[in-house]
Amino acid sequence: MPKSSFYNEELYPSPMRHTWNEFQRNHIALAGLWCLGFFVLLVLLGPWLLPFGPLDQNTEAILLPPAWDANGDVSHLFGTDGIGRDLLTRVVHGCQITFGASLFLVLLAMLIGCSIGAYAGMSRGLRASIINHLLDAIMAIPTLLIAIIIVAILGTGLMNSMWAITLALIPQFIHHTRDMVRREYKKEYVTAARLDGASELRIFFHSILPNMIEMLVVQATMALSVAILDISALGFLSLGAQSPSPELGAMLSDALETAYVAPWSISLPGAAIFLMVLSINLVGDGLRTALKNRLSQ
Amino acid sequence: MLIYLGRRLNLLLITLLILCIASYILAFLFPGDPLTNLSGTPSPSDDQAQQLRLMYALDEGALAGFWQYLKLTLVGEWGLSLSSQNPIFDDICQFLPASIELSLYAMFVSLLVGIPLGIIAGLNHRRISDMGILSVSLVGFSLPVFWLALLLILIFALQWGGLPMSGRVSLLYDIPHQTGFILLDIIMSNVANKQQVLLDALNHLILPTLSLSIVTSSLVIRLTRRSVINVMASDYIKAAFAKGLSRPQVFWRHGMKNALLPIMPQLAMQFTVLLTNAMIVEVIFSWPGIGEWLIQAIYQRDFPAIRGGMLAVSALVVIVTISVDLLIRMIYPLSKKQIHAQV
Numbered sequence: 001m002p003k004s005s006f007y008n009e010e011l012y013p014s015p016m017r018h019t020w021n022e023f024q025r026n027h028i029a030l031a032g033l034w035c036l037g038f039f040v041l042l043v044l045l046g047p048w049l050l051p052f053g054p055l056d057q058n059t060e061a062i063l064l065p066p067a068w069d070a071n072g073d074v075s076h077l078f079g080t081d082g083i084g085r086d087l088l089t090r091v092v093h094g095c096q097i098t099f100g101a102s103l104f105l106v107l108l109a110m111l112i113g114c115s116i117g118a119y120a121g122m123s124r125g126l127r128a129s130i131i132n133h134l135l136d137a138i139m140a141i142p143t144l145l146i147a148i149i150i151v152a153i154l155g156t157g158l159m160n161s162m163w164a165i166t167l168a169l170i171p172q173f174i175h176h177t178r179d180m181v182r183r184e185y186k187k188e189y190v191t192a193a194r195l196d197g198a199s200e201l202r203i204f205f206h207s208i209l210p211n212m213i214e215m216l217v218v219q220a221t222m223a224l225s226v227a228i229l230d231i232s233a234l235g236f237l238s239l240g241a242q243s244p245s246p247e248l249g250a251m252l253s254d255a256l257e258t259a260y261v262a263p264w265s266i267s268l269p270g271a272a273i274f275l276m277v278l279s280i281n282l283v284g285d286g287l288r289t290a291l292k293n294r295l296s297q
Numbered sequence: 298m299l300i301y302l303g304r305r306l307n308l309l310l311i312t313l314l315i316l317c318i319a320s321y322i323l324a325f326l327f328p329g330d331p332l333t334n335l336s337g338t339p340s341p342s343d344d345q346a347q348q349l350r351l352m353y354a355l356d357e358g359a360l361a362g363f364w365q366y367l368k369l370t371l372v373g374e375w376g377l378s379l380s381s382q383n384p385i386f387d388d389i390c391q392f393l394p395a396s397i398e399l400s401l402y403a404m405f406v407s408l409l410v411g412i413p414l415g416i417i418a419g420l421n422h423r424r425i426s427d428m429g430i431l432s433v434s435l436v437g438f439s440l441p442v443f444w445l446a447l448l449l450i451l452i453f454a455l456q457w458g459g460l461p462m463s464g465r466v467s468l469l470y471d472i473p474h475q476t477g478f479i480l481l482d483i484i485m486s487n488v489a490n491k492q493q494v495l496l497d498a499l500n501h502l503i504l505p506t507l508s509l510s511i512v513t514s515s516l517v518i519r520l521t522r523r524s525v526i527n528v529m530a531s532d533y534i535k536a537a538f539a540k541g542l543s544r545p546q547v548f549w550r551h552g553m554k555n556a557l558l559p560i561m562p563q564l565a566m567q568f569t570v571l572l573t574n575a576m577i578v579e580v581i582f583s584w585p586g587i588g589e590w591l592i593q594a595i596y597q598r599d600f601p602a603i604r605g606g607m608l609a610v611s612a613l614v615v616i617v618t619i620s621v622d623l624l625i626r627m628i629y630p631l632s633k634k635q636i637h638a639q640v
Contacts, residue, residue: 267448270447
């Protein structure tokens with residue numbers, strides 16, 4: 001007996017669901033998401049699974065090649081560096097520092113940037129004009145350059161480099177939030193809310209914010225990849241995290257002296273940075289395409 | 298247009314003024330004596346200190362002090378470097394051209410590679426070639442520039458041994474410093490067997506330029522591809538097809554210009570990204586540029602040099618951005634309508 005359908009039921013997915021469906025159709029982006037999930041798991045669980053500490057030195061196994069090499073040993077899967085520290089342990093801890101710090105500072109920059117951007121987007125006149133012009137000038141300067149300048153002022157160190165990159169990322173968030181708020185502010189549903197007597201704050205939190213949260217996520221993934229690249233670049237230049245710390249960039253600059261005899265001590269930490277940034281970019285790209293497809297339908 | 302020109306020049310002047318103010322304030326924020334931070338004299342005797350206080354007008358209030366500082370900055374009196382006691386302005390004039398040179402070549406290479414590939418990808422939207430180019434560009438875009446430079450050194454300089462890994466030209470040749478651009482300097486100088494020296498300098502250029510331009514060309518590819526896709530989907534392209542023009546005709550007559558002109562500012566903006574990346578790459582390749590110099594200054598806590606270097610680099614970036622913006626406005630009529638500030 002065929003199923004009778006009394007009601008012509010159609011499925012209307014929620015906007016988030018719709019974006020997710022679009023996102024799933026892009027297999028490469030999905031792979032990026034899995035890869036990113038793997039890194040998140042690694043950052044959360046990795047340090048508990050490893051038998052060595054990031055600073056433990058095994059003087060009997062100095063410059064041991066990775067396990068897949070003929071001279072390698074399986075107890076040090078990625079080999080060891082110039083003073084016998086296990087490279088796998090250091091890479092995992094490095095991911096924790098680099099990824100964790102970047103995530104934290106992007107969230108902070110997003111929070112500050114969005115509040116200022118929302119304020120700038122909803123205000124009119126001279127104040128808005130001053131913010132606009134200053135922003136345009138600052139946006140033109142690359143974040144890494146601003147970060148280097150701020151580190152030069154604050155002094156070197158992981159904390160200082162994190163502050164520097166946070167400050168350098170804020171203008172982008174301000175810029176995007178301001179544009180978005182301004183665009184949404186002209187639409188009719190906001191006018192309707194205003195006619196209902198909603199206050200500015202209520203309009204922002206109940207009408208505008210839900211509509212821009214996805215764009216903000218896309219913006220945050222872009223900022224996250226920039227932050228990871230910048231924090232490791234500062235670490236590499238010894239302006240950020242300092243030498244014994246297993247931050248990935250600092251590890252690379254540590255390994256420079258043994259680069260010729262131990263190329264793996266350069267290629268592996270760098271590959272970790274590369275994979276992290278690649279997966280984040282894949283997810284960000286996929287999200288952006290998914291959003292665009294959804295909005296164009 | 299004149300109004301626009303005025304606005305932009307205004308913005309340029311104000312930004313430069315803000316940078317100057319920031320660098321003046323920095324002298325007071327940095328640890329140590331402001332007088333030392335301004336002049337670069339490590340520990341001046343009483344006489345010297347008195348003279349310097351007069352020179353920088355430190356006792357006449359902040360505004361007069363800043364005015365004096367501004368005048369000194371404009372005539373090129375940027376103080377002395379704490380570590381080497383060289384005049385900072387001369388140092389910057391010597392090192393900045395090397396960075397600009399490197400960034401210019403890298404820019405040239407990445408435009409040469411990026412634009413055609415971006416156009417091919419954009420014209421074959423959602424086909425194999427598009428996917429291939431897009432994935433390659435995504436990979437290139439995710440590569441940390443310092444890691445890439447190290448890998449290139451490992452592969453081409455250490456394993457293969459065919460390319461030099463540091464410096465601008467072999468130490469055997471002594472090239473007098475004239476413009477700061479190494480190739481120009483070589484051509485202008487009267488070194489024996491000029492051909493060979495030029496070839497050597499080009500060999501030194503390959504690795505730094507390559508590591509810079511891989512990252513930038515992937516950005517250029519993405520920008521170009523997006524723009525070409527947008528243009529090819531627009532109505533006037535459909536109209537051109539409807540008139541019976543062939544694909545190449547449509548693209549060369551209608552698509553190309555409209556796709557490339559709007560992204561010119563963004564393409565030109567890549568120069569500032571390049572300059573920043575060049576600062577990192579210089580450290581790796583011991584390229585005697587502003588990045589290497591500035592980072593040495595940061596290590597040595599050489600505050601007058603940090604102040605000067607920061608001012609020079611950020612001023613260069615702002616000047617480049619604004620003048621490119623102006624240039625684009627002049628040749629691209631559509632953008633003349635939007636005279637308000639935009640990025």
